[in-house]
Amino acid sequence: MELKYEVSGGDFTKAGYASSAVKKVLKKLSVDPKIIKRIVVALYEGEVNVVAHAYKGTISVDISPERIFIRIEDEGPGIPDIDLAMTVGYSTASPAVREMGFGAGMGLPNMKKNADELNVSSKVGQGTTVELITNLN
Amino acid sequence: MKVSDIIEKLDLKVYSGKESLDTEVTGGYTSDLLSDVMGNVDEGQVWITLQTHKNIMAVASLKDVAAIVVVKGFQPDEATLAQSNEEGIPVLGTDMEAFEVSGRLYELLKA
Numbered sequence: 250m251e252l253k254y255e256v257s258g259g260d261f262t263k264a265g266y267a268s269s270a271v272k273k274v275l276k277k278l279s280v281d282p283k284i285i286k287r288i289v290v291a292l293y294e295g296e297v298n299v300v301a302h303a304y305k306g307t308i309s310v311d312i313s314p315e316r317i318f319i320r321i322e323d324e325g326p327g328i329p330d331i332d333l334a335m336t337v338g339y340s341t342a343s344p345a346v347r348e349m350g351f352g353a354g355m356g357l358p359n360m361k362k363n364a365d366e367l368n369v370s371s372k373v374g375q376g377t378t379v380e381l382i383t384n385l386n
Numbered sequence: 387m388k389v390s391d392i393i394e395k396l397d398l399k400v401y402s403g404k405e406s407l408d409t410e411v412t413g414g415y416t417s418d419l420l421s422d423v424m425g426n427v428d429e430g431q432v433w434i435t436l437q438t439h440k441n442i443m444a445v446a447s448l449k450d451v452a453a454i455v456v457v458k459g460f461q462p463d464e465a466t467l468a469q470s471n472e473e474g475i476p477v478l479g480t481d482m483e484a485f486e487v488s489g490r491l492y493e494l495l496k497a
Contacts, residue, residue, distance in 0.1 A: 264445025289448045290424050350437045355421035
């Protein structure tokens with residue numbers, strides 16, 4: 250099963266929409282609630298990253314009996330130093346975004362903690378692709 | 387202890403989600419950083435925060451919290467309340483600061 254969602258950069262009113270939709274689908278498929286929780290945390294962080302940093306993005310979720318594969322692809326400024334971006338507490342978020350309680354430098358680390366595999370690739374000036382893989386067995 | 391018991395004992399205001407006050411409360415979490423809450427709050431806990439914008443409902447709903455308590459008399463946004471009613475997760479309020487309401491909730495749940 251494949252699901253697809255569009256995410257608009259800067260539009261915080263809709264942040265979490267895709268995560269919520271995916272949560273509902275996984276619940277219907279009777280995926281283990283503990284696994285759903287991990288996926289939802291990781292996906293929400295990814296969704297917020299697109300809203301906070303990119304111009305627009307696409308989330309695709311591929312569900313098979315063995316694993317859930319999520320790809321978050323954005324058009325945006327890209328990440329010059331991925332290792333630095335993975336550091337807890339490091340953030341490039343704007344003051345306005347931080348005031349809302351985002352931008353604490355916990356997004357990518359939270360994603361890593363809550364996925365079995367996290368792949369981040371990025372081209373500066375073009376965009377970032379994040380893959381989250383969660384094994385179901 | 388249910389959300390309704392906490393409302394009564396801590397004299398909290400109910401802004402929204404009036405139909406959903408029967409949820410059992412398993413604990414609490416106090417933080418204003420959404421990623422921190424996303425990563426650490428557990429299902430059934432009460433989330434204490436000073437944030438009032440709509441995104442707190444996304445976090446609350448994704449993590450199945452029992453209720454949100456907005457501190458220091460801050461007024462939640464209209465969009466927050468609309469989503470709260472839709473999701474069935476109450477937004478409560480108090481004039482207390484986070485420190486005080488957290489401490490009092492801790493004492494209540496410990497008893």
